Amino acid sequence: MASATASGSGSKGNFNMVLFYVFLIGFVLVSLFPLLWVFKMSIVTRSDLFQSPVTTLVAPPIADSYNTIFANPDFRRALLNSTIIAGITTIICLFFGAIAAYAIARLRFRLKSVVMTTILAISFFPAVAIIAPLFLLFSKVGLINTYWSVIITDVVFALPLTIWILVSFFKELPKDLEEAARVDGATTIQAFRKVIVPLAAPGVFTTAILTFIFAWNEFLFAATFLFDASTQPVTVAIPNFATVYTVDYGAQAAASVVVTIPLVILVLIFQRRIVSGLTAGAVKG
Amino acid sequence: MTTAPREKKRGGWLKEEFGNPERRTAYYMVLPALLIIMIVAVYPVLNSIWLSLHAATITATGEFVGFENYVEMFGNDDFISGLKNTVIFTVVSVFFEFIIGLGIALAINRAFRGRGLVRAAVLVPWAFPTVISAAMWRLMFQDQIGVINYVANGIGLISEPILSDATLLLIGSILVDVWKTTPFMALLLLAGLQTIPGEVYEAARVDGANVLQRFFLITMPLLKSTILVAVLFRTMDSYRVFDLFWVMSNRQLESLSTFVYQGVRISQLQFAQGNAAAVFIFVTAFLLALFFIYGLGMQTSTED
Numbered sequence: 001m002a003s004a005t006a007s008g009s010g011s012k013g014n015f016n017m018v019l020f021y022v023f024l025i026g027f028v029l030v031s032l033f034p035l036l037w038v039f040k041m042s043i044v045t046r047s048d049l050f051q052s053p054v055t056t057l058v059a060p061p062i063a064d065s066y067n068t069i070f071a072n073p074d075f076r077r078a079l080l081n082s083t084i085i086a087g088i089t090t091i092i093c094l095f096f097g098a099i100a101a102y103a104i105a106r107l108r109f110r111l112k113s114v115v116m117t118t119i120l121a122i123s124f125f126p127a128v129a130i131i132a133p134l135f136l137l138f139s140k141v142g143l144i145n146t147y148w149s150v151i152i153t154d155v156v157f158a159l160p161l162t163i164w165i166l167v168s169f170f171k172e173l174p175k176d177l178e179e180a181a182r183v184d185g186a187t188t189i190q191a192f193r194k195v196i197v198p199l200a201a202p203g204v205f206t207t208a209i210l211t212f213i214f215a216w217n218e219f220l221f222a223a224t225f226l227f228d229a230s231t232q233p234v235t236v237a238i239p240n241f242a243t244v245y246t247v248d249y250g251a252q253a254a255a256s257v258v259v260t261i262p263l264v265i266l267v268l269i270f271q272r273r274i275v276s277g278l279t280a281g282a283v284k285g
Numbered sequence: 286m287t288t289a290p291r292e293k294k295r296g297g298w299l300k301e302e303f304g305n306p307e308r309r310t311a312y313y314m315v316l317p318a319l320l321i322i323m324i325v326a327v328y329p330v331l332n333s334i335w336l337s338l339h340a341a342t343i344t345a346t347g348e349f350v351g352f353e354n355y356v357e358m359f360g361n362d363d364f365i366s367g368l369k370n371t372v373i374f375t376v377v378s379v380f381f382e383f384i385i386g387l388g389i390a391l392a393i394n395r396a397f398r399g400r401g402l403v404r405a406a407v408l409v410p411w412a413f414p415t416v417i418s419a420a421m422w423r424l425m426f427q428d429q430i431g432v433i434n435y436v437a438n439g440i441g442l443i444s445e446p447i448l449s450d451a452t453l454l455l456i457g458s459i460l461v462d463v464w465k466t467t468p469f470m471a472l473l474l475l476a477g478l479q480t481i482p483g484e485v486y487e488a489a490r491v492d493g494a495n496v497l498q499r500f501f502l503i504t505m506p507l508l509k510s511t512i513l514v515a516v517l518f519r520t521m522d523s524y525r526v527f528d529l530f531w532v533m534s535n536r537q538l539e540s541l542s543t544f545v546y547q548g549v550r551i552s553q554l555q556f557a558q559g560n561a562a563a564v565f566i567f568v569t570a571f572l573l574a575l576f577f578i579y580g581l582g583m584q585t586s587t588e589d
Contacts, residue, residue, distance in 0.1 A: 020392070023392060024393070027389065027406075028402070028403060028406040031406045032406055032409060034418065034425065034464070035409060035413075035421070037425060038421045041424060041430070049430050050429060050430055096318045096321065097318065099314045099315075099317065100314055100315045100317070100318040103310070103312075103315050107308065107310065107311035107314070108307070108308065108311070109302060109311040109312060110298060110302055111302075111312075115315050115319065118319065118322065119318070119322070121574075122322055122326055123518075123521075124517075124521040124570060124571075125326060125567075125570070126524070126525040126563075126566045126570045128525060128541075128542040128546060128563060128566060129333055129563040129564065129570075130325075130326060130329035130330055130332075130333060130563070131546070131549060131563075132336065132545075132549035132550075132556065132560050132563060133330075134325070134329050135549065136332075136343075137329070137332075152321075152325060156321055156325040159321070159322065163318065188310045189310070213412055216414065217412075217415060217416075219414070219415065219416045219527070219528045220542075223546075224546070224550055234414075234417075235414050235417070238416065238417060238420055239419075239420055242420070242423075242535065249424055249427070249430055252420065252424060253424055256417050256420050256421050256424075259414065259417055260412075260413055260414075260417055263412040263413065263414075264409055266412070267405055267409055268405050271404045271405040271408055272401070272404070274408060275472055275476075278469070278472060278473070279473055
């Protein structure tokens with residue numbers, strides 16, 4: 001039915017198609033405009049940046065702004081910190097998430113709806129409500145200013161997403177294979193490890209991307225628990241650049257672009273998977 | 286859903302659950318995740334409530350003061366403006382995200398060339414860290430070099446710099462939020478639309494239903510559960526807005542969350558009031574979620 005709607009006949013159909021594509025192009029441009037504009041800001045000279053009226057055409061691009069920020073050891077450190085925090089969070093989340101999701105998707109037990117409700121409740125949980133007690137707790141056990149303070153909290157808030165998506169992926173896998181494994185004498189754990197995990201690899205991979213993006217973008221916990229540039233991720237470091245590079249807007253723009261590029265690449269390559277993961281839990285089909 | 290009939294005796298089912306090896310394994314498998322959640326989320330909330338009832342400081346719990354912190358909090362202008370901004374921000378941005386998102390979803394619910402490109406473009410704003418998009422938009426709103434400030438000034442839309450006016454900052458924040466999360470809304474709604482079988486529309490057309498009738502009598506009812514999920518997620522998310530206000534207004538624009546953060550982290554003199562506000566956010570967010578789930582009849586069950 002879809003192809004029938006798209007290919008109208010006659011001039012009215014053609015006109016509708018043109019309108020449709022104009023709408024699409026407008027939509028894509030609005031979505032991408034800030035990234036393109038800030039990118040443009042990052043590759044012009046400072047005098048061009050302040051020119052009025054605002055110039056739209058780019059003179060030969062220059063890399064000064066990028067040189068400035070990459071020369072800053074704090075920026076390089078922040079990129080590394082973000083990678084470490086998001087990477088470890090993803091691994092821990094996938095480990096606990098996959099185990100829990102398998103039980104929820106495949107095994108029967110009575111408290112399942114209680115468990116699911118608890119997990120769902122966390123995804124609506126206002127994180128700001130617990131920063132004070134956690135700050136006190138982490139101070140007591142010496143976790144302030146360490147990666148772990150942020151990794152632990154990120155894991156808790158990313159787990160609902162991880163579990164939710166994995167449950168829907170696990171449910172789609174054919175049940176016969178596990179049953180065959182059971183008949184052959186495999187335990188629940190063996191069936192999970194030897195049959196489900198390899199089959200679910202694409203779903204697990206999608207979940208990993210989404211969890212990574214979530215942890216990479218986290219700001220509140222990092223801003224609360226990390227005081228020192230040695231552990232701060234990019235989300236905390238970059239807003240600070242507004243005071244470090246007061247009027248060097250080009251450097252601020254360049255920093256924003258650098259941080260976004262890994263995400264844009266992930267999105268471009270895996271857009272189909274990301275969409276299926278994002279919509280998996282929310283839509284029953 | 287468990288198919289076994291409900292037990293009469295209370296202790297009976299516990300024994301049965303843990304006597305069955307498969308069920309026992311299931312509990313062991315969900316336990317680690319639940320434990321982390323309990324320790325890191327549930328215990329601190331209880332602690333927040335406890336602290337909010339005391340003259341607490343960052344170093345000591347202090348003496349019990351009952352609801353004094355809450356009374357002071359409601360008398361605090363910063364809190365009131367935070368509450369007002371949060372409510373306006375949530376209602377207005379979710380409203381526009383839903384309307385525009387639904388429009389986009391309806392428009393692209395068909396096969397066309399370049400679908401992948403559109404999907405990728407849609408995901409780019411969503412994938413941005415909120416603080417980075419706030420920083421980017423701040424640069425564009427900036428009064429010396431900001432393109433939006435320049436254009437808005439040029440066509441007479443604004444008379445003063447965007448970043449120095451509280452109302453314009455709030456409007457700007459809503460704009461950024463709509464830009465950033467409408468795509469997400471559109472994707473969820475599109476996925477919901479795609480589960481509606483085409484035959485339903487065919488049948489309605491044969492019966493002589495016009496476009497509006499088809500929309501209100503078929504699309505909306507069948508899309509209801511998706512709409513509720515999408516709107517609930519967005520509402521809860523907007524309600525706890527922090528990053529966007531904090532970075533884009535450079536700490537000028539107050540929301541409930543920034544009030545808490547100010548109180549407990551920046552100026553720790555308002556530690557007790559900050560905790561009271563934290564509990565306030567928690568309780569109101571909880572009520573909001575309950576309203577969606579029970580008041581509007583949203584289904585949260587994942588059972589099939």
